[in-house]
Amino acid sequence: MRGQELKGHLDLLLLTVLADRPLHGYAVIEELRARSGDAFDLPEGTVYPALHRLQAAGCLDSEWAVVDGRRRRTYRLTEKGRHELVDRRRRWDEFADAITATLGGTPWPVTS
Amino acid sequence: MARHELIEGYLARLAEEVRWRDDADDVLAEARDHLSTAVERAVAGGTDPEVAQREALLAFGDPPVVARALATTRRGVALPTTTTRSAGRTALFGAAAWIAFPLAWWAGTALEDRDVVAGPVAYTIAVGALAAAVVVILVTLDGLFVRHGGSGLAGKVAKGLAAAAVFATFLAWFMPGWGLLIGSASALTAAALWRERLAPRWGLAALGVGWLGGIATFAVLRALEVGPVDEWGDYPAAVNGGLTVGCGLTAVGLLILGRWLAGEVPVDLPTEGTVAA
Numbered sequence: 001m002r003g004q005e006l007k008g009h010l011d012l013l014l015l016t017v018l019a020d021r022p023l024h025g026y027a028v029i030e031e032l033r034a035r036s037g038d039a040f041d042l043p044e045g046t047v048y049p050a051l052h053r054l055q056a057a058g059c060l061d062s063e064w065a066v067v068d069g070r071r072r073r074t075y076r077l078t079e080k081g082r083h084e085l086v087d088r089r090r091r092w093d094e095f096a097d098a099i100t101a102t103l104g105g106t107p108w109p110v111t112s
Numbered sequence: 113m114a115r116h117e118l119i120e121g122y123l124a125r126l127a128e129e130v131r132w133r134d135d136a137d138d139v140l141a142e143a144r145d146h147l148s149t150a151v152e153r154a155v156a157g158g159t160d161p162e163v164a165q166r167e168a169l170l171a172f173g174d175p176p177v178v179a180r181a182l183a184t185t186r187r188g189v190a191l192p193t194t195t196t197r198s199a200g201r202t203a204l205f206g207a208a209a210w211i212a213f214p215l216a217w218w219a220g221t222a223l224e225d226r227d228v229v230a231g232p233v234a235y236t237i238a239v240g241a242l243a244a245a246v247v248v249i250l251v252t253l254d255g256l257f258v259r260h261g262g263s264g265l266a267g268k269v270a271k272g273l274a275a276a277a278v279f280a281t282f283l284a285w286f287m288p289g290w291g292l293l294i295g296s297a298s299a300l301t302a303a304a305l306w307r308e309r310l311a312p313r314w315g316l317a318a319l320g321v322g323w324l325g326g327i328a329t330f331a332v333l334r335a336l337e338v339g340p341v342d343e344w345g346d347y348p349a350a351v352n353g354g355l356t357v358g359c360g361l362t363a364v365g366l367l368i369l370g371r372w373l374a375g376e377v378p379v380d381l382p383t384e385g386t387v388a389a
Contacts, residue, residue, distance in 0.1 A: 025142055026149045043173025046181035048142055070148060071141040 010050050012092060013040075015059060015077065015085040022076035025051065051075055059084050118165040119147045122175065129179035134309045139182060147172060183261075192259060192376035199255020200373025203366040206248025210363040213241040214355040221348070239284045245362075246281050249294055250274040252366060253301045255373055256311060266304035273297035287351060288327055291358055295323030298362070312372050319365030326358020 017023065017031045028051070029044050054060045059081030062073050077085070123140055130136045147168050154164035172178065183191050216238035224231035253274055257267035277293035280286070302320025305311055330350050333339075339349030 024145070026146045029146075043177055043181075044146065044171050045143065045173040045178035048139070048146075048178075049181040049183075052182070067145075068148075070145045071138075072145045073138070073142055 009092075010042075010047070011054060011059075012085070012088040014047070014050055014054060015081055015088065018060065018075055018077045019082070019085055022074045024072050024074045028075065054081065057084075116148065116151065116165065118162065118169060119144070119151065122147070122169050122172075126175040126178060129175045130182060133182070143172070143178075192373070192378055194378045196255045196259040196373050197376060197378050199251055199258070200370045200375070202248050203252040203255070203370030204374060206245055206252060207363040207366040207370060209241045209245035209248060210359045210366065213238055213245055214352075214359045216241055217355065218352070239281070242284050242290075243278070243281045246274070246277050246290065246294060248366070249298065249362070250278060252369065252373075253297060256301060256305060256369065259373060260305055260308050260310055264304070266300055270297045270300040270304070273300070287330065287354055287358075291323045291327045291330075291354065294362075295325075295327055295358070298322055298365070299324050312368050315365050315368030315372065317365075318361045319369060322360075322362035322365055323358045325361055326354045326356075329357040330354030 013032060014028065017028055017035070023031065025048055029047050032040055032047075051060060051062075055062055055075070057080075059078060060075045061078050062075045064071055064073050066072070123144055126143055127136065127140055130139050133139060147165075150168035150171070151161065151164045154167060155161050159167070173181075180191070216234050220231050220234035220238055223234055250271060253267070253270055254263075257263045257271075263271065273293050274297040277290045277297065280290035280293055283289060299320045302316040306313065306316055306320075330353060333350035333353045334347050337347060338353075339347055342348055
């Protein structure tokens, strides 16, 4: 799945991944990859802006630590982020149900 | 080859792309940690260090793509572009116009009783320079807001005031009118952009204080009735004081901000791969 197809859904995915425990950026992306079965193909560097944006919106909090001599930022879900996750998850489920219901009764198109 | 030479080269390129951000150090630290972690894990799994670096960099994305995605975390896209660079170059021209205007005006004042040709010519040059200078202010304010990611309400009001000032310069002699409009537009812009910590603050301060300071100077000298009264009932010392402060500070502000905007390398980037909400 390319980056453009993920547009609009990335925030939900990031909130979901961070719902279980705080993670640093690389671990977030690893978790995304593992859960999706390597389905998401987007430049890893573009995940960080989404994390920053969620933090600016108050959905995530972060703290810096020094690990192996390097500065590392770890993100955690805030209470507002948890509410946002619930809301986005509900909207996604409604959307996915509607799409599935529409496609469900239609046979696969025949291609040559 | 040094162990992480490729990553260091990449980070140097990324640093160039994000040098305009006030959180550039954090961005680079996060990228360094990500890339180093990716390489260390790949090497631990048996991958050649150089191959591991190449794979990590390929997965992370080109510096321009990452920088553009990072720019979306601010209001709009706050990037140096060809538009902002042009605004900077125009601002430098404007600084010259703000210096030329009072000089030509004073020349006209000095020559009007002595030379029936040179006096009016000097005044005409002054009025032209003033009109150009005020148009440049409008262009510069627009460039500054574009550079900060968009206008917003403050930007629209400021540009509206500056546009009104352009028409007000038809009454070039009525300095309090156009001066107040330009001063308000500039002060509003400086106040709105100050906390973003992107533009040079000395430039914003000079531009923001410039014409409000000029009008204040004029008002104080006029109220104190400093100097002789001319045939029109004006106090030339008050007008000249206001012109000196207003034009001088505004020229300095435009010079600083113009050099900044014109000196940045435009980042007109492809959008593919960008993930923005």
